Amino acid sequence: MAPTHQENSKSSRRWWVWLLLLLMAGGAIAVVGWYQLFREEPQRFDSVEAYYLYGSIGAEQEEGIPYWIWRVLPEVFPQHLPGEEGYASLGMLWEEDEATPAGFSKKTIGFPRIAINCAACHTASYRTSEDAERQIVPTGPHQTFDPQAYLTFLGNAANDPDFTAATLLPAIEAEIDLSWLDRLLYRFLIIPRTRDGLQEQAARFTWTDERPRWGPGRIDPFNPVKFHPDLLALDPAEDDTIGNSDIMPLWAMDEQQGFALHWDGLNDSLTEVVLSGAIGDGARPDSLPVDDLADLEAYLLTKRPPPYPFLDDLDAELAAEGEALFQQTCAGCHGLEGARIGTVIPQPEVGTDPHRLAMWTAEAAERYNAYAEEYPWDFNAFVKTDGYVAKPLTGIWLRAPYLHNGSVPTLEDLLQPAGQRPERFYRGYDVYHPERLGFIHDGESAERHGFLYDTTEPGNSNQGHDGAAFGTQLDDDDKAALIEYLKTL
Numbered sequence: 001m002a003p004t005h006q007e008n009s010k011s012s013r014r015w016w017v018w019l020l021l022l023l024m025a026g027g028a029i030a031v032v033g034w035y036q037l038f039r040e041e042p043q044r045f046d047s048v049e050a051y052y053l054y055g056s057i058g059a060e061q062e063e064g065i066p067y068w069i070w071r072v073l074p075e076v077f078p079q080h081l082p083g084e085e086g087y088a089s090l091g092m093l094w095e096e097d098e099a100t101p102a103g104f105s106k107k108t109i110g111f112p113r114i115a116i117n118c119a120a121c122h123t124a125s126y127r128t129s130e131d132a133e134r135q136i137v138p139t140g141p142h143q144t145f146d147p148q149a150y151l152t153f154l155g156n157a158a159n160d161p162d163f164t165a166a167t168l169l170p171a172i173e174a175e176i177d178l179s180w181l182d183r184l185l186y187r188f189l190i191i192p193r194t195r196d197g198l199q200e201q202a203a204r205f206t207w208t209d210e211r212p213r214w215g216p217g218r219i220d221p222f223n224p225v226k227f228h229p230d231l232l233a234l235d236p237a238e239d240d241t242i243g244n245s246d247i248m249p250l251w252a253m254d255e256q257q258g259f260a261l262h263w264d265g266l267n268d269s270l271t272e273v274v275l276s277g278a279i280g281d282g283a284r285p286d287s288l289p290v291d292d293l294a295d296l297e298a299y300l301l302t303k304r305p306p307p308y309p310f311l312d313d314l315d316a317e318l319a320a321e322g323e324a325l326f327q328q329t330c331a332g333c334h335g336l337e338g339a340r341i342g343t344v345i346p347q348p349e350v351g352t353d354p355h356r357l358a359m360w361t362a363e364a365a366e367r368y369n370a371y372a373e374e375y376p377w378d379f380n381a382f383v384k385t386d387g388y389v390a391k392p393l394t395g396i397w398l399r400a401p402y403l404h405n406g407s408v409p410t411l412e413d414l415l416q417p418a419g420q421r422p423e424r425f426y427r428g429y430d431v432y433h434p435e436r437l438g439f440i441h442d443g444e445s446a447e448r449h450g451f452l453y454d455t456t457e458p459g460n461s462n463q464g465h466d467g468a469a470f471g472t473q474l475d476d477d478d479k480a481a482l483i484e485y486l487k488t489l
């Protein structure tokens with residue numbers, strides 16, 4: 001018997017109720033799911049400097065690691081770390097009471113995530129003696145953090161058969177209480193997804209296996225961007241360049257307005273260099289915090305380096321002699337009023353290692369200029385150059401080791417003819433040598449804490465910046481005077 005009209009509308013009303021309940025339940029799951037996985041909680045900082053050290057540059061969405069997984073990795077996988085001090089064995093600077101090392105931002109996007117920021121590389125540290133307190137200098141060039149060793153650690157952990165919920169969850173729960181819902185999400189979603197992501201990242205960096213190691217304080221700054229499929233999408237199989245490059249300081253950027261930036265001068269817009277820095281570190285156009293980065297840029301303009309720590313012992317008369325020599329010999333390129341300061345000096349003239357220069361190509365510049373074209377901030381100023389920039393020498397004492405590849409351990413060595421500079425030395429030990437202007441780079445402690453830098457490897461040459469124009473033919477007294485003056489910059 002066919003249903004009456006009344007029964008018909010009753011049953012369809014029932015369907016509607018069911019559908020509505022279902023949608024509400026679905027909506028609730030969607031809301032809870034969104035809350036647990038995607039809600040963004042703003043970070044708060046008391047100063048731009050605190051933001052610089054610990055704030056987000058927009059890298060958490062794409063390359064953030066769930067904080068609690070990251071936190072327990074060193075204790076779960078100590079065998080994949082080079083030392084026994086957890087992340088500190090990778091040279092990170094971790095101050096007491098902070099949730100993360102300097103240069104790492106903790107931000108909640110659904111769940112707490114950690115990602116690097118500018119300070120991961122651009123924060124220096126030094127000690128005036130083995131027993132002295134470690135001084136941390138935001139915007140200085142890091143010389144202890146080994147970014148390549150960090151990538152290797154994450155990749156080896158993710159590829160370890162023990163990277164499972166069964167091993168990681170108990171370690172996490174020893175640190176915090178997880179709700180049953182968190183536990184489920186970590187077990188079935190967050191841990192497996194993190195493992196996959198870290199494995200993908202390790203696979204994306206296999207091109208580094210065939211090239212000399214970066215070691216602490218150095219990275220290949222643009223090959224990761226060139227070869228990233230979502231960025232410049234160039235093919236590492238067709239490109240064997242080595243870009244290994246020493247980290248630069250970001251202080252006193254007001255002195256460099258209009259100057260060619262980066263070692264080879266590939267861009268002269270500080271804004272573009274700041275934004276592309278964030279993109280290189282994992283931010284994407286939609287997650288880039290453009291306003292925060294504008295504040296950060298303003299901070300870089302006025303931040304100053306710390307004075308040379310042994311200034312009390314300065315011989316002022318000698319330094320004055322040195323200043324005269326600097327004016328005669330160096331100021332044309334390095335003096336703030338110098339005719340060539342901030343410009344690219346052709347590589348054959350300065351004669352330093354050509355690999356870093358060759359790494360940045362015209363095609364890469366063209367592709368970066370075409371990236372993010374639909375955004376209000378986009379890039380236009382990337383160029384290909386033919387040499388290395390003559391930089392201001394502000395805070396030069398804390399910029400050791402020297403040259404764009406960090407191949408010369410002290411200023412004393414840089415003033416020697418190239419053949420007399422150390423062929424091998426240790427990088428990454430942070431005790432400063434008061435006289436030679438550089439970190440202690442030989443002897444037992446340097447060996448224990450450092451990375452053996454071999455200038456005979458490709459990209460590591462210590463040649464160049466040699467000859468009368470570069471001060472290497474001055475006599476010893478003049479060199480001593482010049483060094484005394486360089487301490488004051």
Ligand code: HEC
Nearest residue numbers: 117118120121221245246247248261262263273274277278
């Ligand atoms: C993983 C390490 C690393 C991180 C993180 C990093 N940088 Fe750099 N940065 C470098 C290196 C290395 C260079 C020199 C690269 C080259 O030209 O070979 C550099 C160069 C620069 C320069 C050029 C300085 C000059 O005097 O020419 C600026 C400006 C800069 N970075 C800003 C930033 C900002 C802003 C961030 C964060 C958004 C950032 N960097 C993040 C390693 C890093």
Ligand code: HEC
Nearest residue numbers: 329330333345350352388389390399402403404469470471
């Ligand atoms: C013709 C220009 C020119 C002259 C003259 C010159 N330099 Fe340089 N200098 C450069 C260039 C270019 C670089 C970068 C080379 C590189 O990193 O490959 C450089 C690098 C340096 C560095 C290393 C900077 C760092 O952050 O690692 C120091 C220190 C330095 N010069 C000091 C001097 C001194 C001292 C004199 C005078 C005795 C001098 N230079 C003369 C062009 C010059």
